[in-house]
Amino acid sequence: MTQLEEIRTYIKANEAETVDIARKVWEYAELPFQEFKSAELFKQTLANQGFVIEDNLANIPTAFLAKYKVGTGKPVFGLLAEYDALDALSQEAGLSERKPVAEGAPGHGCGHNLLGAGCYSAALAARDYLINHQQNGTVIFFGCPAEEGAGSKQFIAREGYFDDVDFCYTWHPSNYNEVANTGSVAIMGANFSFEGIASHAGGAPHLGRSALDAAELMNIGVQFLREHMIDEARVHYAFTNCGGTAPNVVQDKASLKYEVRAPHVSQMKELFDRVVHIANGAAEMTETKMTYEITFAFSDYIASPALAEEISDCMKQAGPTEWSEEDYALAKAMLQSYNASTLTNIRDNLAEVFGSYQVDAIMEKPLHDGIFAYERVKNPVYKSGSTDVGDVAYATPTVMINTATSCLGNVGHSWQNTSFCGSQIGMKGMMKAAEIMALACVRTAADPQLMEKAKAELKAKNGGKYTCPLPDSVLPPVGKY
Numbered sequence: 001m002t003q004l005e006e007i008r009t010y011i012k013a014n015e016a017e018t019v020d021i022a023r024k025v026w027e028y029a030e031l032p033f034q035e036f037k038s039a040e041l042f043k044q045t046l047a048n049q050g051f052v053i054e055d056n057l058a059n060i061p062t063a064f065l066a067k068y069k070v071g072t073g074k075p076v077f078g079l080l081a082e083y084d085a086l087d088a089l090s091q092e093a094g095l096s097e098r099k100p101v102a103e104g105a106p107g108h109g110c111g112h113n114l115l116g117a118g119c120y121s122a123a124l125a126a127r128d129y130l131i132n133h134q135q136n137g138t139v140i141f142f143g144c145p146a147e148e149g150a151g152s153k154q155f156i157a158r159e160g161y162f163d164d165v166d167f168c169y170t171w172h173p174s175n176y177n178e179v180a181n182t183g184s185v186a187i188m189g190a191n192f193s194f195e196g197i198a199s200h201a202g203g204a205p206h207l208g209r210s211a212l213d214a215a216e217l218m219n220i221g222v223q224f225l226r227e228h229m230i231d232e233a234r235v236h237y238a239f240t241n242c243g244g245t246a247p248n249v250v251q252d253k254a255s256l257k258y259e260v261r262a263p264h265v266s267q268m269k270e271l272f273d274r275v276v277h278i279a280n281g282a283a284e285m286t287e288t289k290m291t292y293e294i295t296f297a298f299s300d301y302i303a304s305p306a307l308a309e310e311i312s313d314c315m316k317q318a319g320p321t322e323w324s325e326e327d328y329a330l331a332k333a334m335l336q337s338y339n340a341s342t343l344t345n346i347r348d349n350l351a352e353v354f355g356s357y358q359v360d361a362i363m364e365k366p367l368h369d370g371i372f373a374y375e376r377v378k379n380p381v382y383k384s385g386s387t388d389v390g391d392v393a394y395a396t397p398t399v400m401i402n403t404a405t406s407c408l409g410n411v412g413h414s415w416q417n418t419s420f421c422g423s424q425i426g427m428k429g430m431m432k433a434a435e436i437m438a439l440a441c442v443r444t445a446a447d448p449q450l451m452e453k454a455k456a457e458l459k460a461k462n463g464g465k466y467t468c469p470l471p472d473s474v475l476p477p478v479g480k481y
Contacts, residue, residue: 004317006132007439010125011431018434019427021045022117026093026422029085029106029113032149033478035062038083042066042116042143049124051141058155060476062145065161068127071136075445077126078140078162079437080170080392080400081119082112082147091415093422096333098415107418110148111173111405114421114430118171121434126441137445140165144388150189150296150481151388158468162395166451167307169440170389171433173421174402175410177320178372179312183302185232186268187386188469189259189295191240192218192279196288198252208250212243214286215254221278222258233271234261234384257295263382265299265394265469295477297469301390304397305376306454310447311399311440312374318439320369321404321432327425328365331407334416335366338409346409367425368404395466397454401436405429 001009021041028037039062043053051066065078089107090100101107108114123141130137142161146152162168194215199208222235229235236259243251258275262268276292283290323331338346350359392398405428406420420426444450 003442004439007125007129007435007442010128011121011435011438014121014124015431017045018117018121018431021120022113022427022430023422025083025113025116026108029090029108031087031106032084032146032481033060033062035083035145038116039064039143039145042081042083042120045120046141057161058152058159058476060145060152060155060478062143063152063156064143066141066143067138069138070127070130071134073138074136075166075451076138076140076164077441077445078142078165078168079119079123080142080144080153080168080389081116082144083116084112084145084148086110086148086413089413089415089418091418093419094330094424095419096330096337107415108421109413109415109418111417111421111426112147114173114405114426115171118430118433119437121431122437122441125434125438129438129442135442135446139441146481147388150477151298152476153388154298154391154468154470155476157391157395157466158470162392162466165396167304167444167454168392168396168398169311169437170398171401171403171437173405173426173429175404175406175408176368176372176402177315177370177404178402179303179308179315179374179399180402181303181308181375181377181380183263183300183380183382184385184387184390185261185263185382186265186298186300186390186469187259187261188268188272188297189257190272190292191255191257191295192290192292193255194253194283194288194290196250196252196286199250201248201250205250209287210250211254211288212251214282214288214290215239215256217285218279218282219256221282222275225274225278229271230262230267232263232382233267235259235271235275261384261386263300269469294470294474295481298386298388299390299394299469300382301387301393301400302380303399304393304454304457306450306457307397307399307444308374309376310444310450311401311436314439314443315371315401315436316373318432318436320371321428323367323369323428327428328367330423330425331367332364334419335363335407335409337416338411342411350409362408366407366409368408391466391468394462397458401433403429403433403436
């Protein structure tokens with residue numbers, strides 16, 4: 001029996017339980033920092049498998065780790081699990097028309113039910129391999145809530161939980177099978193509040209100092225800033241308090257929420273400081289008081305090159321998921337549920353990836369049945385999304401892979417994605433991800449030179465130490481986000 005065949009036997013042995021967990025977490029559909037049922041399900045199941053549980057990581061009630069030590073316990077490796085859902089994306093599973101399970105309720109539109117369960121399967125398979133081969137090592141399942149919210153991994157990393165971990169693997173539900181050579185950008189979010197003086201807007205406007213004017217001036221200033229920042233950066237905003245609904249009152253309170261993104265954490269911090277300067281200027285112009293509170297921040301993510309090459313080989317060896325005609329039929333129906341404008345955009349994107357001559361055939365059977373090879377590049381491109389996996393990747397060598405769990409062209413954070421993530425297509429892609437991660441874990445754990453190479457690359461990246469992008473004063477916003 002080959003190493004891959006052996007891993008597959010372990011994965012197959014826990015498949016029914018893994019799918020059951022994924023379906024239950026999909027049904028729970030709990031929002032960030034509220035994933036109590038999901039976390040408890042993972043903890044109980046892992047404890048039943050002999051893992052030792054450490055709860056309440058970084059003072060986050062739904063964050064935990066589950067550890068299984070074999071022999072000397074060295075090396076130590078982790079799997080990063082997520083299990084939070086998104087607001088208002090409730091949808092029946094495997095259905096190609098909009099039909100919420102409960103109107104307005106949350107749903108797993110990013111597939112974290114699959115993500116967490118897939119890591120569970122990989123952890124068990126890696127554990128079984130170590131035991132049966134009397135190979136030393138410690139498997140850690142990291143339960144990481146609130147990735148869709150303020151994140152948790154940066155708080156867990158700040159507490160030092162990854163300091164003695166030799167490497168980590170994780171995955172994400174996707175349209176493609178790949179170890180991406182692109183990165184995710186750094187992000188920082190903050191609430192800005194202005195306080196002024198209320199007065200009668202008609203009778204005594206000169207006595208008032210408008211907090212709403214200050215908030216609007218800040219926003220205008222940031223609009224002008226957009227011309228003077230790097231093309232890859234982004235600034236998002238929302239008014240969270242406009243000071244009431246009475247136009248004949250000079251508003252004495254107003255607030256906004258800002259999020260700043262840039263390819264690297266240093267660029268993100270610099271851009272955020274410029275936004276703060278604009279806020280101070282707006283307060284000065286209106287004679288109001290400005291305060292701000294940083295709510296969250298993620299470092300940028302890029303895969304560990306050495307480990308990316310290793311898990312890319314594992315992905316090639318494992319091969320893509322085998323799809324049935326029933327799977328292709330559902331994928332086609334789901335794809336056709338998008339409106340004409342979105343479908344046009346999807347066709348254009350598919351043409352860029354596969355070539356225009358293949359688009360018609362792909363639209364008939366829109367499930368990825370290949371693997372995109374990992375290519376190490378000198379200057380990787382950063383996509384505008386963000387993830388707290390970036391903070392783990394600054395603390396220990398880390399790679400996140402993608403496997404197909406939805407149709408080609410599928411739009412993330414949509415009801416269609418919620419449908420896929422509770423369907424057979426999603427479950428098949430999840431089991432393939434577990435197989436690949438488990439194989440990569442045992443191969444990496446048995447290769448000291450590979451681990452040292454990955455650590456040397458990390459040292460060149462982080463200077464030898466993880467630095468959290470958040471000030472120590474910023475605590476996890478449990479119950480506040």
